[in-house]
Amino acid sequence: MKPCIALTKGRLETQFIEFFQSLSYDVEPLINKGRKLRVETDEFQFVFAKGVDVTTYVEHGIADLGIVGEDILSEFQPDVYSLLPLPFGNCRMALATEKGKDWPARKRRIASKYPNITKEFFRKKGESVDIFKLEGSVELAPILGLADGIVDIVETGNTLKENGLIVKEEFFEFSARCIANRSSLKIKRELLAPVIRSFQKGEVVR
Amino acid sequence: MFLPTGSQDEIGKPIDNRSRAFELFQRVTFTRNYKQISTPVVEYANTFTNKHAGMELSNMLKWFNREGEIEVLRPDWTTAVARALVNQHPSQLKWAYQGSVFRSDKDGIESRQAGIEIVHTPSFLGESECLLTAVNYLNELQINNYLFELGHTGIFDELTAPLKLNEDQLENLRKAMHDKRRDEVYQIASDNKVIAEQLSDLVDAYGSFDVIETYERHWENNNRLLKILKHIKQLATLLKESGVEEVLVDLGRVKNLPYYCGTMFRGFLKETGETFFSGGRYDKLYEQFNESISAVGLAFDVDVLSENLETHDSSKRICILASEDSHVYAEKIRQNYSNSVVDIQYQLNGSEQFDKVLQVVKDENNNYKVVEK
Numbered sequence A: 001m002k003p004c005i006a007l008t009k010g011r012l013e014t015q016f017i018e019f020f021q022s023l024s025y026d027v028e029p030l031i032n033k034g035r036k037l038r039v040e041t042d043e044f045q046f047v048f049a050k051g052v053d054v055t056t057y058v059e060h061g062i063a064d065l066g067i068v069g070e071d072i073l074s075e076f077q078p079d080v081y082s083l084l085p086l087p088f089g090n091c092r093m094a095l096a097t098e099k100g101k102d103w104p105a106r107k108r109r110i111a112s113k114y115p116n117i118t119k120e121f122f123r124k125k126g127e128s129v130d131i132f133k134l135e136g137s138v139e140l141a142p143i144l145g146l147a148d149g150i151v152d153i154v155e156t157g158n159t160l161k162e163n164g165l166i167v168k169e170e171f172f173e174f175s176a177r178c179i180a181n182r183s184s185l186k187i188k189r190e191l192l193a194p195v196i197r198s199f200q201k202g203e204v205v206r
Numbered sequence B: 001m002f003l004p005t006g007s008q009d010e011i012g013k014p015i016d017n018r019s020r021a022f023e024l025f026q027r028v029t030f031t032r033n034y035k036q037i038s039t040p041v042v043e044y045a046n047t048f049t050n051k052h053a054g055m056e057l058s059n060m061l062k063w064f065n066r067e068g069e070i071e072v073l074r075p076d077w078t079t080a081v082a083r084a085l086v087n088q089h090p091s092q093l094k095w096a097y098q099g100s101v102f103r104s105d106k107d108g109i110e111s112r113q114a115g116i117e118i119v120h121t122p123s124f125l126g127e128s129e130c131l132l133t134a135v136n137y138l139n140e141l142q143i144n145n146y147l148f149e150l151g152h153t154g155i156f157d158e159l160t161a162p163l164k165l166n167e168d169q170l171e172n173l174r175k176a177m178h179d180k181r182r183d184e185v186y187q188i189a190s191d192n193k194v195i196a197e198q199l200s201d202l203v204d205a206y207g208s209f210d211v212i213e214t215y216e217r218h219w220e221n222n223n224r225l226l227k228i229l230k231h232i233k234q235l236a237t238l239l240k241e242s243g244v245e246e247v248l249v250d251l252g253r254v255k256n257l258p259y260y261c262g263t264m265f266r267g268f269l270k271e272t273g274e275t276f277f278s279g280g281r282y283d284k285l286y287e288q289f290n291e292s293i294s295a296v297g298l299a300f301d302v303d304v305l306s307e308n309l310e311t312h313d314s315s316k317r318i319c320i321l322a323s324e325d326s327h328v329y330a331e332k333i334r335q336n337y338s339n340s341v342v343d344i345q346y347q348l349n350g351s352e353q354f355d356k357v358l359q360v361v362k363d364e365n366n367n368y369k370v371v372e373k
Helices: A010-022 A051-061 A070-076 A115-125 A140-143 A157-162 A189-201 B011-032 B077-085 B123-141 B153-163 B167-178 B182-188 B193-202 B210-220 B223-241 B283-289 B302-309 B327-337
Strands: A004-008 A038-040 A045-049 A065-069 A079-087 A093-099 A110-111 A129-133 A149-154 A165-174 A176-180 B040-045 B060-062 B071-072 B094-101 B110-119 B148-151 B247-250 B263-269 B274-282 B295-301 B318-322 B343-345 B356-363 B367-370
Touching: A004 A010, A010 A065, A010 A176, A045 A051, A045 B153, A051 A065, A051 A070, A051 A176, A051 B060, A070 A079, A070 A115, A070 A165, A079 A189, A079 B182, A093 A115, A093 A140, A093 B367, A110 A115, A110 B060, A115 A129, A115 A149, A140 A149, A149 A165, A157 A165, A165 B210, A176 A189, A176 B094, A176 B318, A176 B327, A189 B193, A189 B367, B011 B094, B011 B110, B011 B123, B011 B302, B077 B110, B077 B283, B094 B148, B110 B123, B110 B223, B110 B302, B123 B148, B123 B223, B123 B263, B123 B274, B148 B223, B148 B343, B153 B167, B153 B223, B167 B182, B167 B193, B182 B193, B210 B247, B223 B247, B274 B302, B283 B295, B295 B302, B318 B327, B327 B343, B327 B367
Parallel strands: A004 A045, A004 A065, A110 A129, A110 A149, B148 B247, B318 B343, B318 B356
Antiparallel strands: A038 A045, A065 A176, A079 A176, A093 A149, A093 A165, B040 B071, B060 B071, B094 B110, B110 B295, B148 B263, B263 B274, B274 B295, B356 B367
16 A cells, blocks of 8 residues: 655645655656646655645545645644644745835734634734635735735745735744644554655655 | 535434444443443533533534523533532442534534443553453454554653643643644753653654653653553553554653543554544543542444444345235234344335245135245
């Protein structure tokens, strides 16, 4: 039986493949997968999904391990082992607003893809806010007047700048993490331990 | 009409299997001298949310009663049984229960459990009896492909004591251990590099017997930790000698409810990875009743066990074809096949589901008789 790893599609997928290759694993089938969402190599099975779905597949034991951003773990709190940070996918969570605009005196309205992270951030500050959950292009919300500010991921800050927004506060630095199903880690420990060790040490232990 | 998320109708096999699982549980616990106990399905929320029980109100199915108090559907058996046992005579040591628990944070709102609680009993005896009851029950269910896991709350308590962390820091450290976040464990404990190292190594301290042996060497100068290891080893040996093929230890496991204090155990089905029982020592739960007693127990997830039961209904299935006039005669014939499934029909529907089809006919004297079709 091969370990099953769920990968977050998109940028994390590319960065993981580079990382995985640096550990001398075979990544050829991953690079040439086309539109396939399930790929098998000699040693592993891979499934490709959106970040939050990666956690669902791992939580329910469909996948043994998962590669996902910590923003997703923090927002959705899946019941999985969150084993270790990986050396890619580095980002910050930030509160941003339109350049040159002051915060209003009333209760603030914040747009975000991450309502739970946003709620927790303002709760720690002791402030009540109204949160608008958006699915993407969050930068539009202050420009179009839906919200006074946004809470979102910032990697380089270019998207914010191009849309006339500035960072007011950065509060959460994170990277991609390797997560594991709670039962698989124990039951399939002989299969999974070498992979996890190789992730930890940045080298393949075989 | 629709059903809410998490609720479902069931038909046939799952119900038969669950009845069988409950029936076997009752038989096993009866023959091991347990007394049955049942508590009401509606309780006050405070029974479960007080600081000793420590459960989250947000995960419960709840409402206000007429007096404005919050009532809940029973979210946990152990806490409810502890409340009920306080009024029982201490001479009865072993208790068994079965029924549903209701939680909104689980996939299904309702899940069925069967469990045991053992009180006023020496530590090793109580824990052994719990584990051996589990083995006995699994044998009766003919479930073989499983593993048992043992852990102990005392290891985390002992290693974190010198850190002098405040309540919030300690809770964050416990959560980090629970999620096996090695990096965060190290970071929270990093004021004491030696302990930070030990705790973060403990995240990976799961596996078979050799883990115990490794840590016996690591902790050779700490008698309290050695005593815990000895206790776990004794239980693991008992399980091995009782036929449990795979016993796992996880020395880094931490409690997920505040009342656990000592040995923790659970069982996994190897094929599906599902947890089919969990339990442990919870003497602290009785502190809310000003009682200082030993208490240990475990609860089986009957839904998981039922799904994994082999169906082996070997009863012969017989159909008796009768008519309105001969129905009473057919009913009498049924008594000749007391170990079989007998269905009386007026017209044969689906002969393939029966091993034998009998027809009631009249003989030459106009008396009823049956002939095989």
